[in-house]
Amino acid sequence: MITKNKRGGAGVAIFIIILLILLGIGAYVIVQSGALEKAIDPCEKSFQDCNHACGEGILSSICKEKCSYNYRSCKG
Numbered sequence: 001m002i003t004k005n006k007r008g009g010a011g012v013a014i015f016i017i018i019l020l021i022l023l024g025i026g027a028y029v030i031v032q033s034g035a036l037e038k039a040i041d042p043c044e045k046s047f048q049d050c051n052h053a054c055g056e057g058i059l060s061s062i063c064k065e066k067c068s069y070n071y072r073s074c075k076g
Contacts, residue, residue: 043074 047067054063 043071046074047071 047070050067050070051064054060054067
């Protein structure tokens with residue numbers, strides 16, 4: 001006699017459902033945290049690159065002020 005394992009199919013289905021729920025929750029958290037928006041915001045990237053290029057020192061504050069102005073202009 002050959003018997004079929006009916007519980008095996010149900011276990012796989014439950015596993016897939018739980019996996020989909022976890023993926024949905026993860027996607028929701030990523031979108032709500034703003035990580036996706038920060039990743040694709042060209043103004044923010046340009047601002048960060050500009051600030052990094054200013055370096056440290058006495059004149060860096062003037063350079064960083066220019067970066068802030070450019071960022072506000074980009075967002076506006």
